[in-house]
Amino acid sequence: MLASGAVEAAQALAELTELSSQVDRAVVLRGDGSVLASTGDDATAESLGRSALELVAAAFELRSTPEEVTRVEVELADGAVFVLCEGGRTIAATTGPQPTAGLVVCDLRTCLESIDEAKPRRQRKSKAEDS
Amino acid sequence: MRKLIRLAVLVGVTVWAWRLFVARRGPQERACVAYGDGSSLVLEPGSPGFERLAATARSVLGS
Numbered sequence: 001m002l003a004s005g006a007v008e009a010a011q012a013l014a015e016l017t018e019l020s021s022q023v024d025r026a027v028v029l030r031g032d033g034s035v036l037a038s039t040g041d042d043a044t045a046e047s048l049g050r051s052a053l054e055l056v057a058a059a060f061e062l063r064s065t066p067e068e069v070t071r072v073e074v075e076l077a078d079g080a081v082f083v084l085c086e087g088g089r090t091i092a093a094t095t096g097p098q099p100t101a102g103l104v105v106c107d108l109r110t111c112l113e114s115i116d117e118a119k120p121r122r123q124r125k126s127k128a129e130d131s
Numbered sequence: 132m133r134k135l136i137r138l139a140v141l142v143g144v145t146v147w148a149w150r151l152f153v154a155r156r157g158p159q160e161r162a163c164v165a166y167g168d169g170s171s172l173v174l175e176p177g178s179p180g181f182e183r184l185a186a187t188a189r190s191v192l193g194s
Contacts, residue, residue, distance in 0.1 A: 051188070051190060055184055055188065058184055067170070068167035069167075070165045071164065071165035071171075072163075073162065073163040074187075074188035075160060078189070078192045098159070
């Protein structure tokens with residue numbers, strides 16, 4: 001059985017792929033790098049998650065002074081990879097060639113925020129049910 | 132005056148054709164990294180940083 005956080009993340013990813021036609025695959029990672037939810041099978045999620053962490057690590061090493069990486073975008077002829085790190089979670093997504101980068105980033109940010117918002121709402125709801 | 136207009140039209144058509152056939156042809160590859168302090172880096176093809184990020188991205192896009 002999935003933990004409530006995983007259910008919320010899976011729901012948020014389903015909404016993301018429904019709303020954003022540009023996103024092909026997406027994965028949400030926990031703070032420790034493990035997969036919280038994804039749009040594809042486990043192997044695909046692991047692969048995308050691992051690559052997202054590699055991109056963040058490579059981006060971290062680009063600067064001489066250490067600073068937290070919040071976003072990595074790599075646009076290539078075959079497609080693009082986007083990684084966003086916010087609130088202890090990481091979301092990574094792939095798109096086709098020449099995506100509208102701003103829109104994709106906005107959609108990914110909305111997806112991460114919807115996971116964070118769903119948690120307190122659920123907690124409030126369960127507290128109300130208890131009383 | 133007519134020569135001037137003709138020249139302006141010719142320059143306009145040349146710029147439009149160059150943008151349509153030459154500038155668009157090459158894939159517009161780039162990488163962008165943003166940091167917690169608000170700073171960001173844009174990496175162009177050919178730079179070591181871009182090639183490192185691109186290699187990882189290609190492995191995901193190819194799979």
